[in-house]
Amino acid sequence: MNLLGLSWKNIKSEPLSTMLSLILFALGVGLISLLLLMNKQIDNQFEKNLAGVNLVVGAKGSPMQLILSSIYHIDFPTGNISIKEANMLRRNPLVKSMIPLAMGDSYKMFRIIGSNHDYPKLYEMELEEGRLWQSDFEVTIGRRVADALGLKVGDSFVSAHGFGEAIMNHEDHPFKVVGIFKKKKRVLDQLILCNIESVWKSHDHSPPPKSTPKAPEKDKHDHKDGKHDHKGHDHGSHEGHDHNHEGHDHDGHDHDGHDHGSHDGHDHEETPKPANFWDNDETKEVTSLLVFYRNPIAAVKLPRFVNDRTDMQAAAPAFEIARLSEMMGVGQQALRWLALVIIFVSGLSVFISLFNSLKKRRYELAIMRVMGGSRTKLFLLLILEGLIIAVLGYLLGIVLSHVAMEVLARYMQESYQYEFSGKVFLKEEWWLLAGALFVGLLAAILPAINASSTDISKTLSK
Amino acid sequence: MVYTSDISYKYPGQEPINFQSFDCKENSHWLLLGQSGCGKTTLLHLLAGLLKPTSGSIKIADTDITTLNTGKLDHFRGQHIGVVFQKPHFVQSLTVVENLRLAQYLAGAKEDDKRIKSLLESLNLGHKLKVKPRELSQGEQQRVAIARAIVNQPKVILADEPTSALDDANALEVIQLLESQANEQKATLLIVTHDQRLKDHFPNRIQL
Secondary structure, eight states: OOHHHHHHHHHHTOHHHHHHHHHHHHHHHHHHHHHHHHHHHHHHHHHHHHTTOOEEEEESSOHHHHHIIIIIOOSOOOOOEEHHHHHHHHTOTTEEEEEEEEEEEEETTEEEEEOOTHHHHHTTOOEEEEOOOOSTTEEEEOHHHHHHHTOOTTOEEEEEESSSSOSSEEEEEEEEEEEEEOOOSSGGGGEEEEOHHHHHHHHOOSSOOOSOOOOHHHHHHHHHHTOOOGGGSOTTHHHHHHHHHHHHHHHHHHHTSOHHHHHHHHHHHHSOOOSSGGGSOTTOEESEEEEEESSTHHHHHHHHHHHHHSSEEEEOHHHHHHHHHHHHHHHHHHHHHHHHHHHHHHHHHHHHHHHHHHHHHHHHHHHHHHTTOOHHHHHHHHHHHHHHHHHHHHHHHHHHHHHHHHHHHHHHHHHHOOOOOSSOOOTHHHHHHHHHHHHHHHHHHHHHHHHHTOOHHHHHTO | OEEEEEEEEOOTTSOOEEOOOEEEOTTOEEEEEOOTTSSHHHHHHHHHTSSOOSEEEEEETTEEGGGSOHHHHHHHHHHHEEEEOSSOOOOTTSOHHHHHHHHHHHTTOOOOHHHHHHHHHHTTOGGGTTSOGGGSOHHHHHHHHHHHHHTTOOSEEEEESTTTTSOHHHHHHHHHHHHHHHHHHTOEEEEEEOOGGGGGGOSOEEEO
8 A cells, every 4th residue: 555556546536527637638639639749740751752843843822732742742833834934044143953853644643753862862872673774664662652552663553644533544664663662751652753755755645846835724723623735736756656666566576675775776766855854845845943052142033033033933842831821820829729728727626626535535634634644745646646647648749649640640641641650759748747737736746735734633533 | 753742622612621641651551441431532633633733842752843834743653653433444445455555654654455454354354355344354354453553663653442333252352452553553542442451461551
């Protein structure tokens, strides 16, 4: 028998009021912990995937949309920009470097992104198997893509137009997996990477369109519906292309059986591939550019230059993300206040139930003094009862929030393609424990003082 | 063993109550008799150290308890004085055995389940070890209260109207238990009462 054991037995002997206090405590702690978990993981994802990109340049439209689609691969792209425009920016002395991205296709909800090898390098991706893409229609995929779709090196698949469920497949151009990245918990884990030419070829089955670039608004609309914009494509080239494709197969077999050599050779026949990507036909398009500044002045001048003097728009990821979290922050603030109110009420509930129990227990507390128990012991007894409820409520709340996070993670993974987990524990949760203990202490302190200052003689002579 | 000299106690706003001095030897049994309202319970609380006398001194086992501070007094009481009240009160969340263990813990004595068991068996409570006190009859509760008072083998046992709530049979049993346990431990027994049924048992009486 000791004080802790006695406190525990006392708590157990009042199951209803204990349960009420526990549930309130758990709800308050759980809600705060869940908010912390979600915030931390979302912030982490946003920050990690920023990867030092200073500016994103793309077609005009919503800057937030541009950032979300080009860096986080969540939203739909705003449209495309031409190589000509991109080159204008590339030659700007304020630009240190830039990475082009071309998107528009997906495979089973995973986006196919055309880019160069700087893109995986930016995210410090390492290969787990195979190699980076070299020729057209070779892809290197993220670990999550490989796991979710069961793809292995050597597998082939047919992409679908748009980012939704497959409505129209590009069946004439199967992609071939040549490598799989190691899992890095970054956005590239869920992307399928290839060269930009592959994206062009799977879309435009003809020489580059002679028409002017599509209006951004229209393009965006098309992507959202997951429909193919037939006007933008030359269907007459379908046949011709098929023919070429067959020819390619023959060539490959006849010459030396070496696929890549012949493949490249074949490409040259069709459209000569310039040594430098930027020397491509200037009417060809990319979706967006990840831009890195040469110096701090660029941060002031470059976005204004792009937005005012070109048909493109520039958006600073850091600024847009700050804006986004500000918008989400209002709701979170409200939830946080709600959680604090619940914790306050739970503290009140502990206080009330302890005070009520004092009334019932005043004889036994007096008897404990007669048996030799000191004032300090009675004080500690009540404090311990408050703390035990706080600790149990805390533990229950933490379990609750992590289970909830794990459940939510599945839904969030589906809609954001990002990985979340309930198995992450934060050091802030220790602070939450300290907070819970403080509330328990605060709730118990008045009843404890009351218990320790019981007038034994008066109580027992009643 | 229990020695008082000229103690008086004054409740706020009331006339002070003066008590006659007495000296009870080791292993002697005493009745403190008086009409209700004459301060019997007050005297018992003074002897138990639950109240501090306004004047005079109380010596128990050669220690003047009026000079002890609250903490020391709690400790002294736990070790040397066992008290039985008119109405037995227990820690309701604990079983009979646990209540006795608590008495050992609070007195700073070693927990001794063997002692608890043999004591409860000798009080015919061997089958009620794991029962909550409120499930016991009044007579049984008073017996458990006696067991709790003597579990630490105190030198002095104080009882405040231990029989007034009991019927004749139970009252007799309780009195016999108090006497026999006090004898066994060579403890000094002081019973405060106005219960006429007890008078024949005790030759030593102090009339208040």
